Amino acid sequence: MELRNKKVLVTGACGFIGSHLVERLLKEGCKVRALVYYNSFNNWGWMDAFPREKLEEIDVYVGDIRDYHGVKRAIESVDLVFHLAALIGIPYSYHSPDSYIDTNIRGTLNILQASRDSGVKMVLVTSTSEVYGTAEYVPIDEDHPKKGQSPYSATKIGADSIAESFYRSFDLPVVIVRPFNTFGPRQSARAVIPTIISQLLSGKNEIKLGSLKTTRDLVFIDDTVEGFLEIAKSEDTIGEEINISTQTETSIGDVATKLIDMINHRARIVTDAERIRPEKSEVDRLMGNNEKIRRLTSWRPKYGLDSGLKETIEWMKQGNVKLYKPNLYNI
Numbered sequence: 001m002e003l004r005n006k007k008v009l010v011t012g013a014c015g016f017i018g019s020h021l022v023e024r025l026l027k028e029g030c031k032v033r034a035l036v037y038y039n040s041f042n043n044w045g046w047m048d049a050f051p052r053e054k055l056e057e058i059d060v061y062v063g064d065i066r067d068y069h070g071v072k073r074a075i076e077s078v079d080l081v082f083h084l085a086a087l088i089g090i091p092y093s094y095h096s097p098d099s100y101i102d103t104n105i106r107g108t109l110n111i112l113q114a115s116r117d118s119g120v121k122m123v124l125v126t127s128t129s130e131v132y133g134t135a136e137y138v139p140i141d142e143d144h145p146k147k148g149q150s151p152y153s154a155t156k157i158g159a160d161s162i163a164e165s166f167y168r169s170f171d172l173p174v175v176i177v178r179p180f181n182t183f184g185p186r187q188s189a190r191a192v193i194p195t196i197i198s199q200l201l202s203g204k205n206e207i208k209l210g211s212l213k214t215t216r217d218l219v220f221i222d223d224t225v226e227g228f229l230e231i232a233k234s235e236d237t238i239g240e241e242i243n244i245s246t247q248t249e250t251s252i253g254d255v256a257t258k259l260i261d262m263i264n265h266r267a268r269i270v271t272d273a274e275r276i277r278p279e280k281s282e283v284d285r286l287m288g289n290n291e292k293i294r295r296l297t298s299w300r301p302k303y304g305l306d307s308g309l310k311e312t313i314e315w316m317k318q319g320n321v322k323l324y325k326p327n328l329y330n331i
Contacts, residue, residue, distance in 0.1 A: 001080070001122060001233055004029035009078045011035040011065055011111065012085035014045025016186045017126075017179070017224060021082060022047065024225045026057055033059040035074050035085065046186045065107035072114040081123045082228060083111045086156070089190045090130070090277070091331035093152035104155035105162065112166045112174070120173075124232060125163040127178040127241070128156050129217065129286050138249070139289035142178070142241040149281050160241070173238045177231055180245040180288045184221030184308060185315035189330035193218075193309070196256050197316050198324035200263040207260070207267050208329070210275030212253030217245045217288045220308030223301045230297035237296050245288025246301050258306070262313060274329050 008025055012018040013034030025032050036044050044060060063070035065085045075081060087093070087103045108125060115123045132140050133147025148154030166172040183193045192209070199207045219227075227244035231237045253269070260267045276282075293299050316324075324330075 001235065003080075003229065003233060005031065006079040007031045007033070007077060008080045008082065009033045009035060009075055010082045010084065012083075014047055015084065016046070016188060017182060017221065018084045019046035019186060020221050020225050021084070021228055022058065023050075023054070024229060026054065028229065031059070032057070033061055033074065033078065035061050035063055035065070037085070038062045038064055065110055066102050068110045068114065071110040072117065075111075075114040075118045075120065078118065079121045080232060081111060081115055081120055082126075082232075083108065083123060084126045086126065088128070088152065089331055090150045090152045091190070093150050093155075095331065097151035100151050100155040105158045108159035109162055112163060112172060116166065116170055116172050122173045122175065122232060122238065123163075124175050124177050124228060125159065127160050127176050128153065129178060129180040129243070129245070129288060130283060131157045131160060131178070132286065134283050135285040135287065138285065138287045139245070139247050140243070140287060141289035142243060142292055149283055167239050175231055175237045175239070176241040177228060178241060178243050179224045179227065180217035180219050180243065180286060182219050182221055182224040184312050185320070186221075187312075189324045192252055193255065193259075193312065194316070194324060195330070196259050197263070197313055198321055198326040200259060200267055201316060201321045202326040204326065205264070205267050206270045207256065208272035208275065209252065209256060209269055210272065210277065211282060212256065212269065213251060213284070214282065215249040215251045215285045215287065217247070217249055217286050218255070218305055218308070219244060219246055219301065220303035220311070223303050226302075227293060227299050230299040231293070234297045240292070240296070242293050242296065243288040243290055244293060244299075245290045247288060247290045249285065249287035250305060258309060259313075262309065272329065
C-alpha cells in the first residue's frame with residue numbers, strides 16, 4: 001500500500017513506540033490522527049515534547065479504546081489503523097489483571113469492530129514476543145506455540161486470536177505485528193534498559209536488578225518503526241502474524257555489563273528480590289526468527305545493540321533522565 005496521503009489512525013500515540021511511529025508517518029506524508037488516552041490534565045504523553053509545528057500536523061483525538069463509541073468516531077474516514085494502545089507492564093498485570101482484560105482484549109475488539117464497520121483498508125494489531133513464553137526452540141518463528149506466562153501475555157494472546165478471527169470470519173484486512181523487545185529513547189521506566197541507565201546516570205554504584213540470566217532479542221526503536229511501515233506497505237502481509245526481531249539474543253546480565261562499561265565502571269549489580277518474577281511466569285529465553293518479514297517486505301535491521309544503547313544513553317543525558325525515578329522499582 002502506498003502510504004503517502006493516506007489517512008492513518010495510531011492508537012497509543014502518546015507512548016514509546018506510538019510517538020515514534022507518529023513522527024515517522026508524518027515524514028512518510030500520511031495524514032495522521034493520534035488517539036491518546038483521556039486524562040484531566042490533557043496530557044498527550046511523549047507527543048507533548050513535539051515541536052509546535054509538528055503537533056499542528058497531527059489530528060489529536062482524545063479518548064479511550066475501551067469505549068466503542070469513541071473508537072468508532074476516531075476511525076471514521078480512516079484508511080489505515082496502527083493499533084498500539086495497550087497495558088504492557090508484566091509486574092503490574094499481576095497486580096491488576098482485570099484492567100488488562102478490559103484494555104487489551106476489549107479495546108482490541110473495539111478497534112476491529114469499528115474498522116470493519118468503517119471499511120478500513122488495513123489494520124495492524126500490535127502483539128508481543130511475550131505470547132510465545134519461554135522458547136521451546138530458537139529462533140522463534142510465527143508457528144511457535146503460544147503460552148500465557150503472565151496475565152499480560154495471556155491478554156495479548158486473546159487479542160491476537162480475536163484479530164485473526166476477524167480476518168477469517170469477516171475478511172477484515174488484519175496483520176498481527178509482533179515486535180520483540182524494543183528499546184530506545186522514550187521507553188518507560190518499567191523496562192530494563194532505561195531502569196539500568198537511569199540508575200547509572202543518577203550516580204548509583206549499586207544497580208538493582210532481577211534475573212540476569214534471561215535473554216531477549218533487543219530491537220532498536222527505529223528498526224521497529226520501520227518494520228511497521230514496511231509491513232503496511234506490503235499487501236502480502238494481510239492475514240499474517242509477523243515478527244520484528246534481530247534474530248540475536250543477549251542476556252540481561254550482559255546488557256547491564258555493557259551499560260556499566262559505557263557509563264560508570266565502578267558500579268556493580270545487586271539482586272533485588274522484589275524484581276524477581278514468579279518462577280513459572282518468567283520468560284527465560286526469547287530470540288525471534290525474522291525470515292518472514294524479510295521475505296514479505298524489504299525490512300532489514302539497521303541498528304546493532306551497541307549503537308542503539310549509545311543513542312539511548314545520549315537521549316537520557318540530554319535532561320531526560322529527570323523524567324525517571326531510579327530510586328523506585330517501577331512496575
